[in-house]
Amino acid sequence: MKFGKSICVLNVGGTRYAFTREVIRDFPLRRVSGLHACATEKEVLELCDDYDRDRNEFFFDRHAQAFVFIMLYVRSGKLRFVPGVCELSFYTEMLYWGLESVHLDSCCQKRLDDRMSEIGLDTLSELDVGVSGDESQSCGSPVQRLTGRAKWLEMMRKTFEEPNSSVFAQLLASVSVIFVLVSMIMMCASTLPDWDTAKRNTVEEHRTVEAVCIGWFTAECIVRFLVAKSKWDFIRRPLNIIDVISITPYYVTMALAQAGVPGAGLGVAGVVLRVLRMMRVFWLMKLARHFLGLQTLGLTLTRCYREMVMLMVFVFVAMAIYSALAQLLEYGLDLGTQNPDYSSIPAAAWWVIISMTTVGYGDVYPVTLGGRVLGGMCVVSGIVLLALPITFIYHSFVQCYHELKLRSARYTRSLSVEILQRA
Secondary structure, three states: OOOOOOEEEEEEOOEEEEEEHHHHHOOOOHHHHHHHHOOOHHHHHOOOOEEEOOOOEEEEOOOHHHHHHHHHHHHHOOEOOOOOOOHHHHHHHHHHHOOOHHHEOHHHHHHHHHHHHHOOOOOOOHHHHOOOHHHHHHHOOHHHHOOHHHHHHHHHHHHHHOOOOOHHHHHHHHHHHHHHHHHHHHHHHOOOOOHHHHHHHOHHHHHHHHHHHHHHHHHHHHHHHHHOOOHHHHHHOHHHHHHHHHHHHHHHHHHHHHOOOOHHHHOHHHHHHHHHHHHHHHHHHHHHHOOHHHHHHHHHHHHOHHHHHHHHHHHHHHHHHHHHHHHHHHHHOOOOOOOHHHOOHHHHHHHHHHHHOOOOOOOOOOOOHHHHHHHHHHHHHHHHHHHHHHHHHHHHHHHHHHHHHHHHHHHHHHHHHHHHHHO
């Protein structure tokens, strides 16, 4: 900024805020920080509605109360909706000042997604906010404002963590999915009876494919760890823990082979290694980064853990009661027709759980009149108990699906804009 006084005044809807030039330069809001780079009043008027040169005052004809809450975000890092203001109206104010929906707290972000889902709107464009193309380019995106190493790390993080963030990220995600599927196919085929014979005939090819898959997963895990914002949060994520546990046995086996110790002669250690190698089946959970259905399932289970715990409590209480009664009626009373399948309460618990879930394998069934009456009660009560919390879980699943669908639509729109710009 090569004009005006050292103190800059922002007049937003009649409310005035005074800042120094240094504060304006590093301001978290893109529209405000863009004022520092302006060299002429014409450039200033592209970012604000009016400018008073004598008082060095910038006028913005925007919602004053909404800007108060945005300033609270600047100071405390928490952004919430203004009480009594429409979510979409506040969202337009956010976009005007250079904020996105990701800056909202999770509760408010969910409210915004629900509101946009109600009216069938995927996202708001710059035209809805009243921002021209030149203005949006002058404000710039957060990644564009980063420079040097920080910009490179942010781009790498988005590429590996957000598959829909760019074309290259989608290609990388597709390659990762292919490696996961190849690894799963090989693991399943290794349990076939004829696999050992085929492996002896093409041992080098199998070793090469396995080494390439493990090498890809190792490189991907290392790169994601290096570009992660918080290394501790990265280590604590369940999927990352599964990655490490699944990769480690391969290198342990290779190290033991180089030392001349065969895996079959390790006793308990060999069994542990085989169990850990079977953990590779959880690599299928990596597909959750790329498929909306798995993401919806994971988010639903996370938000409905109380309902899931309540469901398990219902089942365990009913199982304890019915298994004790079934063991008593079928075996404990000693009326001359003892059913050996109900010789203990744990044995009867198996019959209770398959009856309450209406599976009914038929391997265990009551033979006494009292046991059959109890079985009918067990089936009916099981249906009722399982249906009670399912309603809450279903509604949560629908909400999570719409929420993730809206986020995916935003990423798709951003990706389309990127492709058009490159073309």
